[in-house]
Amino acid sequence: MPKTTAYTATIExxxxxxxxxxxxxxxxxxxxxxxxxxxxxxxxxxxRQLDEFAFKLQxxxxxxxxxxxxxxxxxAVGSALALTPGQDWVVPSYRENAALFMMGxxxxYVLQYWMGDERGSQVPENVKMTPLSVPIGTHMLHAAGIGYAEKIRGTKNVVATYFGDGATSEGDFHEAMNFASVLKSPVIFINQNNSxxxxxxxxxxxxxxxVAQKALAYGMPTVRVDGxxxxAVKYAMDxxxxxxxAGDGPSFIEAVTYRLGDHTTADDxxxxxxxxEVENWIARDPLIRTRKYLESRKLWDQNKDDTLQERAKTIVKEVVATAEGVSKPEVESIFNAMFAEPHTELVRQRDTMRTSSLGKDPSQTGLKNTTQNV
Ligand SMILES: Cc1ncc(C[n+]2csc(CCOP(=O)(O)OP(=O)(O)O)c2C)c(N)n1
Ligand SMILES: [Mg+2]
Structure with missing residues (x-):
């Protein structure tokens, strides 16, 4: 038998x-x-202003x-524009703030989260979003599951999940891709490939x-776009x-982009x-490009930009004031988020503010001798 072709593919x-x-x-x-x-x-x-302020806050x-x-x-914004807030889901990582704000x-909340206040993760009921996910690549599984639930319920709601290039080297990514495609879960896997x-x-x-070609292994429609x-992002998202x-399952979008800043404030x-390399990407800054587009259509000029920059600062100052102005949470609140009904051990910990995980009496103060501990 002559050799034949088992599989070919191209990626647009x-x-x-x-x-x-x-x-x-x-x-x-x-x-x-x-x-x-x-x-x-x-x-x-x-x-962008929020980023600048957050950097200074840190x-x-x-x-x-x-x-x-x-x-x-x-x-972030090109993809969120294709979604319906209050209806479609977003399962985020941490580098798509602008999309989250578009979803409501x-x-x-984002500042509160990074200030270490768990209430920043308590997404308002009307916003269909899971909390930011810093563990890399774990959340795409949730997206596959949420999409499957929407499918079982017979809605037309879709799920967009965002993750970086690094996340696609994690095992959970591949499990999520596999299950989403097998179950025809309505998920859009949005990879922000910042290199x-x-x-x-x-x-x-x-x-x-x-990165886009990884989706081929899962039989998933896939495309690479200028992120x-x-x-281009909106085109692929639509x-x-x-x-x-339409019930035809998940898709993959590799958005080629670049983080102009450090990884986090803990990085240099x-x-x-x-x-x-950074200079080359500054020239491709999406804000500059969009602004030039608006100017070419006579929709924008320097005056408008100056006004916008001032307005952006005012908005962000208000947001910072709100985040810093929330009252401190009650200490007991650390026990409230995991279980609908707290179990006995948790109640004991809450009431004593001590752990008995090592078998110690939580009401004990100071060291006791070893015989008393057993
Ligand atoms: C499971 C897990 N492993 C390692 C880390 C440490 N870590 C934080 S961010 C990061 C790199 C993520 O890169 P990428 O997915 O490309 O996202 P980017 O930060 O570039 O947006 C790593 C390894 C983590 N947060 N979670
Ligand atoms: Mg990356």
Missing amino acids: YISILDEQGKFDDKLGKGLITDEQALDLYERMTVC RSGRMGTYPQNKGQEAA LPMH WAISVPREKQMASET NDIF DAVKRAR ARRYRDPQ
Whole structure:
């Protein structure tokens, strides 16, 4: 028997508003209205300001740690624009704040979370979102499950989950991809490929040329897009959302982008990144690109931009004041989030504020001799 081809595949790359500001009329027509483009630009600008403020809050001891989203805002807003707030789900990581705000999360929740206040994770009932997920790659499983639940319930609601390039090297990622495709769960897997997992460059942790091709192994429609192009991201999202709502299962989008800041405030990226690489990506900043697009359509000018920058600062100052102004939580609240009904041991810990996990009497103070402890 001659050899035959068992499988072939190609992966499309989508770019609509390119780095030089050239717009593909054919692909881009009707994708994002002028009004929406203005709104997205404003949202990206406010999020950029939030990043700047959060950085200063951390440096002045008012926040634990913070991962700046700087440079990746287009992937967030371009994708969220294709979703319906209050109906569709978002299962996030931590570098898509702008998408969360579009889905209805009050901005101060994100600051509260990074200030170490668990109430930042208690997403309001009307916002269909799981809390930020810092454990890398664990949350895509939740997305697969939530999507499956929506499918069983017979809704048309979809789930968008965000994760980095590094997360695709985790086992949970592959389990989520497998189950989502087998169960035809309406999930859109949005990979923000920023080329770095803290100090590990993409080529040191995966041998595949693209992240998008990982979806081929799961029989999932997949595409690579310019993640700094709101139009390209929206194009791919519309396609994926349509498929998911029609009952045709999950899709994968690799949004190629770059984090312009450090990994988090606990990192100094200058120690491992080539400054020229950063310069090259500053030139591809999604805010600059979107602004140039708006200017080319006579929708924007320097005056408007100055006003927006001031407004963004005012908004963020208010958000910071709200986050810092919330009253301290009750100590007992640490026992309230895990179980609907606390079990006996938990009640004992709550009442004594001590643990008996080592078999000690929680009412004991100070050291006792070993015979009394057994
Ligand atoms: C399960 C797990 N392993 C390791 C870490 C430590 N860690 C935090 S962020 C990160 C890199 C993540 O890279 P990527 O998925 O590309 O996301 P990015 O930060 O670039 O947005 C690692 C390894 C973690 N948080 N969780
Ligand atoms: Mg990364």
